[in-house]
Amino acid sequence: MGNFKKLLLIAVLSSAALTSPHTMAWAGTSADAVMRQAIKHLRVPTEQSRIKMILVNRRGQKRTRIVSISSSTTKGHDRSVARFNYPGGIRGTALVSHEGRDGKDTQWLFMPVLGRTRRIATTQMGDSFMGSELAYEDIKTLRVEDWSYKMLRKERFSKRPCWVIESRPVAGHDTSYGKTETWIDVELSVALKTMFFDKEMRPLKVVVSQGIEQVATGIWRARRHTFISLRTKKKTVMDYEKIVINAPLEESIFDQRRLAQWR
Numbered sequence: 273m274g275n276f277k278k279l280l281l282i283a284v285l286s287s288a289a290l291t292s293p294h295t296m297a298w299a300g301t302s303a304d305a306v307m308r309q310a311i312k313h314l315r316v317p318t319e320q321s322r323i324k325m326i327l328v329n330r331r332g333q334k335r336t337r338i339v340s341i342s343s344s345t346t347k348g349h350d351r352s353v354a355r356f357n358y359p360g361g362i363r364g365t366a367l368v369s370h371e372g373r374d375g376k377d378t379q380w381l382f383m384p385v386l387g388r389t390r391r392i393a394t395t396q397m398g399d400s401f402m403g404s405e406l407a408y409e410d411i412k413t414l415r416v417e418d419w420s421y422k423m424l425r426k427e428r429f430s431k432r433p434c435w436v437i438e439s440r441p442v443a444g445h446d447t448s449y450g451k452t453e454t455w456i457d458v459e460l461s462v463a464l465k466t467m468f469f470d471k472e473m474r475p476l477k478v479v480v481s482q483g484i485e486q487v488a489t490g491i492w493r494a495r496r497h498t499f500i501s502l503r504t505k506k507k508t509v510m511d512y513e514k515i516v517i518n519a520p521l522e523e524s525i526f527d528q529r530r531l532a533q534w535r
Contacts, residue, residue: 303421303437307454309461311416315350316491318521319343322514327404328507337362337402342521343413350413351526356402361385365402367392368528369412377446379408382531389531398448405477405499405508409447418445424453429465430482433458449476460484462492475502488517 325337338358344351350371356362364384371377379392397409419439426435434455441447450473455465462484468476483495493515499508524530 301423301435303423303435304416306423306435306456306461307419307421307437307439308416310454310456310463311414313461313492314413315345316488317345317518320514320516320519320521321512324511324513325404326507326509326511328509330505342525344521344526345413352411352413353525354411362402364532366531367401367408367411368526368531370526371413371415377412379411380528380531382528384532387532389528394446397446405501405506407448409449418442418447426458427455429455432464434464457484460492462494477501477503487515491517 321341323339323341325339327335337356339354339356341352341354352369353366355366366382367379369379380389381392382389392408398407401408401411418441420442422438424436424438426433428434434457437454437456438451439454440451450469450471452469453467454463457464464481466479470476477499479497479499481494481497484492485495487493495512497510
């Protein structure tokens, strides 16, 4: 989403030149406009994060991982790299994502234990990323044109007024999801909750975002994302320990051919 990116995730979802959603009346609010505003918040020139990832199984047992994520957006070309720093057994494992304006997405996974980099196939986009409740596609940046949007309702979540928007993939967009439903904060244009559904429209998982903070002028981010599988009851908690906006990045960190050099 961002931040895992983004992740994420993900997070899926500030510009004074745009009309903020909280100034719109319900009758005239466009789901497309709200999502464009939310996604715009994620698209900054560069972003770097240090994240504590906690994997929680159904018995409540926990495993902790530390991952660093860097992302860059230039001329419609989105790139990101997620690299694990802890524990030692997976240190140096990295996922690079390239997303071009032409709609073509490519991901490569480097695993030090194997000493090689492999490309993630389209059929693997819905697979678990490193044993977490995030899928590979949750790491990629959202593109507004890949989805069609429908305004479902306006309601409160976590004591905040939200637009609830349904997103369905457009024809030709490769995704493991049948649809999502997202609660967008009316005033801040950030996603507070997202429900994911499979191709049969059955609930798959939910992500809840907390600790919304302004990390740069007009840029808001959640300090915690909690992914919960509605089938296995497993959880992945992502605590953002550090977020840096628009600091210089070396171009080479996004080169899948040089991932082994950054261990």
